[in-house]
Amino acid sequence: MSDEKQYTEVQPKHNDPIIHCGHLGASNHHFFKVSGEPIKFCRPDGTFGKAEWLVACNVCWEKAKGDLRNIRICGDGTWIGDEPAITKTEDTGRVYENKIDPLAN
C-alpha cells in the first residue's frame, strides 16, 4: 500500500504530558521530544508542571523561525491514546531533540 502512513519510532504515549502553542485545531503540528530533563513550566494559576513533549502548529513553528525557544507556549495537556500519530517526512526519519517533524493528519 503506497499510501500507508510511515510513523516515527518515537511517539507520545498515553498520559504523557505535553505543552503546546494553543492551536490544537490546526491541521499540521510539529512534535518535539526533549531529551534529558523534562521542560518545567509555570501555569498562569501558579501551578507547575513538567512535559517532555512540545507541540507547535505550523504557523507558530514558522513564526519561531525554526527555534523552539521562540515558540509561545499557551497551554498544556495530556496525550491520550497509544496509537501512533507522528508521521515521518522525507527528511526526518524520527523525532529528535530540536528537530522538526511535521504531523500530517
Ligand SMILES: [Zn+2]
Ligand atoms: Zn500555534
